[in-house]
Amino acid sequence: MSAFVKACELSELEEDTPKRVELDGTPVSLVKTEGEVFAIYDICSHANVSLSEGEVEDCQIECWLHGSAFDLRTGKPSGLPATRPVPVYPVKIEGGSVLVDVNASLTQES
Numbered sequence: 001m002s003a004f005v006k007a008c009e010l011s012e013l014e015e016d017t018p019k020r021v022e023l024d025g026t027p028v029s030l031v032k033t034e035g036e037v038f039a040i041y042d043i044c045s046h047a048n049v050s051l052s053e054g055e056v057e058d059c060q061i062e063c064w065l066h067g068s069a070f071d072l073r074t075g076k077p078s079g080l081p082a083t084r085p086v087p088v089y090p091v092k093i094e095g096g097s098v099l100v101d102v103n104a105s106l107t108q109e110s
């Protein structure tokens, strides 16, 4: 069952600038980039670091502490030290609002 909840207004998101929100108690980083909006779990899979404090480039968000970058579409890290993916969530845009379903991770454990 899908459970999309409103995360913010689309107009609140700036290109390539992550926005941290909390949805159903889950910290989520929202990222508008390359004409799309992505939602990724806001904690690095390597240590307890907020990904929304990192930089966005090439549809990836970089963890500022050790530099692993996570693909915003798949949640997979591009390189060490992180080896595990971070959950990414489905996003819908409806009437200018950004909706996210944090109960449906799109990430596949590899």
Ligand code: FES
Residues within 6 Å of the ligand: 044, 045, 046, 047, 048, 049, 063, 064, 065, 066, 067, 068, 080, 081, 082
């Ligand atoms: S804490 Fe994120 S890569 Fe180490």
